[in-house]
Amino acid sequence: MARILLGVSGGIAAYKACELVRLLVKGGHEVVPLVTPGAERFVRAETFFALARRSPAEDLYVHLTQADLLVVAPLTANTLAKLAGGHADNLVAEAALAHRGPLLLAPAMNPRMWAHPATQANVEAVRLRGAVLVGPDEGETAEGEWGLGRMAEPEQIVARCRELLGETDSLAGRRVLVSAGGTREPLDAVRFLGNRSSGRMGVALAAEARKRGADVTLLAANLSLAPPAGVDVVETPTAETLLDAALARRDADLVLMAAAVADYRPAERLETKLPKDQQAWHLDLEPTADVLQSLGERRTNGQVLVGFAAETGVEGLARAREKLERKRVDLVVYNDVSRSDIGFDADENEVVLVTASGEQRVAKAPKERIAAAIVDTAEELLRERAR
Ligand code: CTP
Numbered sequence: 001m002a003r004i005l006l007g008v009s010g011g012i013a014a015y016k017a018c019e020l021v022r023l024l025v026k027g028g029h030e031v032v033p034l035v036t037p038g039a040e041r042f043v044r045a046e047t048f049f050a051l052a053r054r055s056p057a058e059d060l061y062v063h064l065t066q067a068d069l070l071v072v073a074p075l076t077a078n079t080l081a082k083l084a085g086g087h088a089d090n091l092v093a094e095a096a097l098a099h100r101g102p103l104l105l106a107p108a109m110n111p112r113m114w115a116h117p118a119t120q121a122n123v124e125a126v127r128l129r130g131a132v133l134v135g136p137d138e139g140e141t142a143e144g145e146w147g148l149g150r151m152a153e154p155e156q157i158v159a160r161c162r163e164l165l166g167e168t169d170s171l172a173g174r175r176v177l178v179s180a181g182g183t184r185e186p187l188d189a190v191r192f193l194g195n196r197s198s199g200r201m202g203v204a205l206a207a208e209a210r211k212r213g214a215d216v217t218l219l220a221a222n223l224s225l226a227p228p229a230g231v232d233v234v235e236t237p238t239a240e241t242l243l244d245a246a247l248a249r250r251d252a253d254l255v256l257m258a259a260a261v262a263d264y265r266p267a268e269r270l271e272t273k274l275p276k277d278q279q280a281w282h283l284d285l286e287p288t289a290d291v292l293q294s295l296g297e298r299r300t301n302g303q304v305l306v307g308f309a310a311e312t313g314v315e316g317l318a319r320a321r322e323k324l325e326r327k328r329v330d331l332v333v334y335n336d337v338s339r340s341d342i343g344f345d346a347d348e349n350e351v352v353l354v355t356a357s358g359e360q361r362v363a364k365a366p367k368e369r370i371a372a373a374i375v376d377t378a379e380e381l382l383r384e385r386a387r
Helices: 014-026 045-051 077-085 091-098 111-115 117-128 154-164 200-211 239-248 291-297 313-326 367-386
Strands: 003-008 030-035 069-075 103-107 137-140 146-150 175-181 215-221 232-235 254-257 264-266 285-287 304-311 331-336 348-355 358-366
Touching: 003 014, 003 091, 014 030, 014 045, 014 069, 014 154, 030 045, 030 091, 069 077, 069 091, 069 154, 077 091, 077 103, 077 117, 103 117, 103 154, 111 117, 111 146, 175 200, 175 239, 200 215, 200 254, 200 367, 215 239, 239 291, 254 291, 254 367, 291 304, 304 313, 304 367, 313 331, 313 348, 331 367, 348 367, 358 367
Parallel strands: 003 030, 003 069, 069 103, 175 215, 175 254, 215 232, 254 304, 304 331
Antiparallel strands: 137 146, 264 285, 331 348, 348 358
8 A cells, every 4th residue: 555664763662663564565665675774683674674574684775765644763963863853864864854744753761761851852852844653552561661762553553644644444354356458359350449547546546445345356357557565466458357356356335436448359269369361351350248237236224336428528527427327336426537637647636526415526646635535525425326
């Protein structure tokens, strides 16, 4: 789901950072460990890499890895001072300077060191620049003193990570089926009939549903980008494979059909490559089955079906409304494909959400934000069904 840089600095609590890596990986995140030499005195870097399921970094610029979140756990008094002062003399301090995005710090140190005005001034300095602190907790430290200084428990740190990444449990326990990309219908051994869909909208929807705790299956039709982590991916290159895979999962609570599925396919597929000659090549195209409509006909109680309408102009919006009834779906996402700045193969989109109760225009925004608006409406519809 998200890529998290995990800085581990040199304190005894480094052993608890192992559990933190395990929990983050279990939650579907990609974890990039940044282990300082001080931390290696307690736990070998290999342990973190093994738990993160990565090979030990040979990347010279690992501290420059772009990530959604930087967590430093444990954060020692020394590394905190480096962050406050803007130093760049270890991997974690360098990463903190290079990182753009939320920074979560889990201090761990002796209670007298924590209470020292120098440390408190450093805390204030990093807080003013937007860092979020989790802990330290009160309790007995490794050296047997009592006070504020224990690193927060890994579960508590994970909860703060989820908050900072915008994760919720609003779709926990729900099965969500998403299709993305564009199908390719083979003409011969090497040629196909396809379309310009990149899969970005569907991938953003799958990531959003996963972020909200859903159990997500992504039907991937020739994606031009990587699927999000933490979702089950089923390759569905053609309209037929997509139909079969969708029908096999027709009991999903929510279906988001963002893929551009071919409406026609060549009636005949040549097994070998057709050699070039001077003759025209006449194709016979036959209609494919409509996946969304097939699901609509078999819908189960409480299920919410969402379709996309790739149309052009004002008449397109009227056709989107008509699609709502014809395909027996709950929400149609209208998308004007005549514009080159949005929709097909673009990073941004601007859509109208059409439901039986009305229309909601969603202003032009990155596809991730559009995905959040679509899933918000789908969640409302799921709640309505449950009533
Ligand atoms: N769709 C589908 N199966 C198909 C074709 C389309 O499930 N064989 C789905 C798409 O994933 C999309 C919705 O139907 O969610 C609308 O697709 P679109 O091509 O815009 O509409 P059509 O149903 O093909 O309607 P039209 O007659 O306007 O082409």
